[in-house]
Amino acid sequence: MKIVYFAWVREKTGISEEVLEKLPDNVKTVADLIEWQKLRGSGFTDAFSDPKIIRVAINQEYSSQDHPIEANDEIAFFPPVTGGR
């Protein structure tokens, strides 16, 4: 599973992308993945402390946090977008 991070989520976690090979069996949805991320250490705990403000895309499509995740998904975590002007 490829995970990508943008904006302050990237800054707080300290990485822009990574590949996760083995996730615990109970990590089945985006929300589960967020809970798991919180346990990874200070930067991750801080970045994911308030899941409500985290936006998610699965395979480059916006997704809700109750969406199931698959081993070969590309999952992105980022703040609400601010394009245009």
Place this chain on the structure above:
Amino acid sequence: MIKIQQKNFDVKAELEALKGNNHSIGGICSFIGLVREMAENKKLSAMTLEQYPGMTEKVIKKIENEALQRWSLHSTLIIHRFGRLKPGEQIVLVAAASAHREVTFEACHFLIDFLKTRAPFWKLEETQDGNSWVAARDSDETAVANWKHPKQV
């Protein structure tokens, strides 16, 4: 037509290209977004736009397709820059070409409203107080919601 690029764009040349040799076009409406010097009450020295390469194009393509379905347009153009930009620099160009003017105004407005709330861009502002990420505004979501309940045209 969609272009996501770091480099600046020449509005006149881009609009010429949009027009081409199509003499059935009666009007083109365009919107140019610029880096504003004031961020809240602070003076901005620069702004960095981060994007999600790949997803940006996909999302904007959907927005463009929706505009093309919704209005009778000849063509549309969306150029969005990323990277570090200074106050006064151009960020975004949106244009819509059609036989008649009304639809070009509406389509242009629609495109920029949706870019703002759907395209995966994030802005980091640099001021004398340091760097800070721009938060999304509720008013932008309201603008998009209004397009879902359009007035009859």
